[in-house]
Amino acid sequence: MKYLKYILRNVRRNKLRTLLTIMALAICLMLMTFLYGYLAQMEVWGREADKYNRVVVMHRQGFAGRVPFKTLDEVRALDGVVAATPFAWYGGKYGDGTEFFAQFGTDPNTLFEVWSEFKIPPDQLAAFKSERQACVVDRALAERLKLKVGDRVPLQGTFYQFNLDLKLVGIYESPETNLSLYFNLKYLDEGLRQLEGTGSAAAGNCGTIFFKAASADIIPDLCKRIDEKYANSSEPTKTQTEKAFSQMFVKMMGNIQNFILFIAVFVTVSLTLVAANGMAMSMRERTTEIAVLKAIGFPNHTVLAIMLGESILIACIGGLLGVAAGRGIYALAHQVAPMVIQISNMPWEVMAWGMLVAGGIGLASGIVPAVLAARLSVIDGLRRIV
Amino acid sequence: MDQSFQGPAVVVRDLYKEFYRDKLTIPVLMGTNLQVERGDYLALMGPSGSGKTTLLNLIAGLDRPTRGEVIVAGDDLSKLSESALARWRSQHIGFIFQLYNLIPVLTAFENVELPLLLTPLNKRERAEHVRTGLEIVGLADRMDHYPRQLSGGQEQRVAIARAIVNDPVLLVADEPTGDLDARSAREILDLLSRLNAEFGKTIVMVTHDPHAAERAKKLVHLEKGVLVDGNQQPRDQGIQVGTSEGIKA
Ligand SMILES: Nc1ncnc2c1ncn2[C@@H]1O[C@H](COP(=O)(O)OP(=O)(O)OP(=O)(O)O)[C@@H](O)[C@H]1O
Numbered sequence A: 001m002k003y004l005k006y007i008l009r010n011v012r013r014n015k016l017r018t019l020l021t022i023m024a025l026a027i028c029l030m031l032m033t034f035l036y037g038y039l040a041q042m043e044v045w046g047r048e049a050d051k052y053n054r055v056v057v058m059h060r061q062g063f064a065g066r067v068p069f070k071t072l073d074e075v076r077a078l079d080g081v082v083a084a085t086p087f088a089w090y091g092g093k094y095g096d097g098t099e100f101f102a103q104f105g106t107d108p109n110t111l112f113e114v115w116s117e118f119k120i121p122p123d124q125l126a127a128f129k130s131e132r133q134a135c136v137v138d139r140a141l142a143e144r145l146k147l148k149v150g151d152r153v154p155l156q157g158t159f160y161q162f163n164l165d166l167k168l169v170g171i172y173e174s175p176e177t178n179l180s181l182y183f184n185l186k187y188l189d190e191g192l193r194q195l196e197g198t199g200s201a202a203a204g205n206c207g208t209i210f211f212k213a214a215s216a217d218i219i220p221d222l223c224k225r226i227d228e229k230y231a232n233s234s235e236p237t238k239t240q241t242e243k244a245f246s247q248m249f250v251k252m253m254g255n256i257q258n259f260i261l262f263i264a265v266f267v268t269v270s271l272t273l274v275a276a277n278g279m280a281m282s283m284r285e286r287t288t289e290i291a292v293l294k295a296i297g298f299p300n301h302t303v304l305a306i307m308l309g310e311s312i313l314i315a316c317i318g319g320l321l322g323v324a325a326g327r328g329i330y331a332l333a334h335q336v337a338p339m340v341i342q343i344s345n346m347p348w349e350v351m352a353w354g355m356l357v358a359g360g361i362g363l364a365s366g367i368v369p370a371v372l373a374a375r376l377s378v379i380d381g382l383r384r385i386v
Numbered sequence B: 001m002d003q004s005f006q007g008p009a010v011v012v013r014d015l016y017k018e019f020y021r022d023k024l025t026i027p028v029l030m031g032t033n034l035q036v037e038r039g040d041y042l043a044l045m046g047p048s049g050s051g052k053t054t055l056l057n058l059i060a061g062l063d064r065p066t067r068g069e070v071i072v073a074g075d076d077l078s079k080l081s082e083s084a085l086a087r088w089r090s091q092h093i094g095f096i097f098q099l100y101n102l103i104p105v106l107t108a109f110e111n112v113e114l115p116l117l118l119t120p121l122n123k124r125e126r127a128e129h130v131r132t133g134l135e136i137v138g139l140a141d142r143m144d145h146y147p148r149q150l151s152g153g154q155e156q157r158v159a160i161a162r163a164i165v166n167d168p169v170l171l172v173a174d175e176p177t178g179d180l181d182a183r184s185a186r187e188i189l190d191l192l193s194r195l196n197a198e199f200g201k202t203i204v205m206v207t208h209d210p211h212a213a214e215r216a217k218k219l220v221h222l223e224k225g226v227l228v229d230g231n232q233q234p235r236d237q238g239i240q241v242g243t244s245e246g247i248k249a
């Protein structure tokens, strides 16, 4: 485009003003992409999950209900179910309680079949399967807790009245950091059975069942069959893909999401006004110049494009810097607080969205000054009476 | 541009122009007539506020008359739409302003190149034209200078290069020496004379400076909305109104 040079020079014309506009945009977009990146984690989980054909069976009441082991056995027996493993959220306290991480009781024999993307050395897996009090963690969590194979990992129950005295036997690798600890659910279950009264109520159950289906296209039918089978039982189920399951967490964040969206809209609008002010001032300063261009014969649409090009360019530079900075602090936050930012890289959708917003701000902030410039009367512009 | 066109460069017939400000009608041109032949060099004088710039703008197709005809290089400007008029200007008119009006962020080369961006010429062809233009005004060695790095006289020469680079039929200059010292003004006037004599450019120049007016081939005065012959003062408004007969000396 032959006008690019002129647009670039115009951008650099009032360096301070351009810089301030760019900074305002960059700071706001950094914040917005960071917040959206936080919200988008669940989406990323869902998207990742889609690759592995995993299905989740839970109680129809949701997280409050439990699924009996009998159901697990029956699900395992179904055609099209490759492997199924129980999950029970332990939610215990480790050490002084400052480090939060997920702890799940599961079946060591099937966990790595359902999560086939997790990689663990065979000897460590064998130890996990054979030792009742064994546990495994992913590499990131091991590093965070400074644990090595052979260390004891005592967990204090919070809603289970049974403390776990675990021993780390294996460290697995996962494609995305998941900061989880897995132990043998049998150990917890037997512990619960020893308890008296309400403490033992949870025994014989798990929270959810995760299973791997043979292929993606049989999943809808499987879900339907399972739910129909238990519809009239005392423990009805709700079966859905891991992706749909992850959406439930998104819905739980619903209000936060709306709140962030609400803030984002206001920030965007005020940013647009700030940028528009800058553009309007630039245009005013250049009234004569624009009139000269039009006198020479530049058509209105070219004048419009030159002015819009300038505002969009400024906004996109701000957007690029903001998104890059947002990505940076996102990665940093993942290091510092991995339970809050669980994935290491900001999802690309969030970055694309950030750039789109930046471009939109550029367009919106430039459109009024650009139209005014295009519509400027040449003689008025030359007389400087505008 | 229609180079084969042989009629007068400019024909202005019975031209009226009024401005409207705050419900006030300001009559500026009242039945002006003017004819500029090809290759002519016309100086337009008159008191401040007499409507010189207004007339020049109408001839250059920057503004529309209230009434009357403006025919430049055979084209009736009233028949052109706004966008067609913009296109027409880029092909037929070269503008020279009192304050040069170069784009400050573009170099001399890039300023001169501007009108060529509207043509189908490619980059190399444009560069050739620009170089020729700058050579004519004697500034080929200042190609990469920005306007702020040039003197007023040099800026005006760059502006002249920009005005001629498209090879227009008509050059319109509104007080081209108004902001220059005597020496620079002389240089600019020399250049305009040369463009007229050597390159056959038709020039209409508004000026307050009698020395500048002397350099033109013809002189007309604009007084109270009408043109009068440059060699005589308007004796009687009634007789002079709307006539241009006297100019054709
Ligand atoms: N766009 C406009 N709106 C209102 N009035 C205008 C406009 N343009 C010109 N005028 C009026 O028309 C009259 C002639 O203006 P013009 O600029 O043509 O004068 P001029 O002869 O060029 O004067 P000067 O020698 O000072 O440049 C003035 O009274 C001016 O105020």
Ligand SMILES: [Mg+2]
Pocket: B052, B053, B054, B174
């Ligand atoms: Mg004037």
